[in-house]
Amino acid sequence: MLEPTQIIAYVTALGLAAAIPGPGMTALVARSVSGGAITGFTMLAGLILGDLIYLSFAVFGLALVAHHFSFLFTMISWGASLYLLWLSWQFVTFNPEAIEINKKINRSELVTTLLSGFTITLGNPKTIAFYLAILPLVITLDTVSLQIWGLLLVPLTITVLIAVGSIFILGALRVRKFLANQNAQLLLFRSAGIIMFAAAISMILKSI
Template identity: 60%
Template sequence: MLDMTQVLTYSTALGIAAAIPGPGMAALVARSVSGGAISGFCLLSGLILGDLTYLSFAVFGLALIAEHFNALFQTVRWGAALYLCYLAWQFWFARHQALDPDKPVQRKALWAAAISGLTITLSNPKTIAFYLALLPLAINLQAVSLHTWALVLVPLTVLVLLAVGTLFILAAVRIRHVLSGQRAQQRLFRGAAAIMVVAAASMLAR
């Protein structure tokens, strides 16, 4: 069982890591600006699911398995980097979109946002480094049981990421009118593209 010090340390570290600009939050802001809050929260759900995946990897020792399947994970690493580059290309050449708050959001677009969030997190080197390298420094993983994982770490992770993500979404929605112009949107999307390229380079360099 985790003591309160470990819980607070994990919550604080996760909150700080989530708030640091990266591919996930860049995509979250861009999606919230272009598609609104609902679209943003769908992407956020995918981001959270990706974090829970790596949390489970760390807790149940699946990181050790990766060491014995190096060729497979090298392939995954290159695939993740290429996906981030593909997202960067989409953001860089994204066309100006007239923002209409009353325009209904299609269900297909919401599912695409969630899947995009999941894929971005799974290919995010910052997320990988946090759960597979920094998490063991904050929490004694040997003391984490299935019960602790399910009733403490999973809800805590969801709450922290939901809180941080909600702040980004609300901020993006509030400034949508500022980003209605073509030049403002271009700067936002190209900034997101640059973050994706840096993340892809970091993925290949590690």
């Protein structure tokens, strides 16, 4: 069983890591501005799913498995990096348009948004560093059982990320009218694209 101090340390460290602007939160703000709350929370779900994958990697020692199946994990890393590059291009070449507050979002757009959030997390060096480097310093992973993972760490992770992500989404929704300005949209999306490009290049360099 985890000590209360370990739980508090994990929640604090995860909250701070999530709040530090990176590819995930930058994309979350951009999508929330352009698509509204539903789009924002859909992307947040994808981001959280990616976090849970890395949490599982850390808890169940899949980092050791990655050492023995390095080719497979290298291909996954390259795939995530290439998708990040594509997303970066989409954000940089984004064509600003008037924001429709009551615009209906179709199912295919939501699926694409969910996949984008998931892939951004998979290719986010900050997320990788947290779960595979910082997490073992915060929690004694040898003491984490399947029950602790499923009944404690997963719910805690989801709760913390929803709390932090909601702040970014609600903040983006409050400034939607201001960001309806084309120049403001260009700045936001190009900044997100540049951050994603930097994350993708970082992943590629680590894979070489």
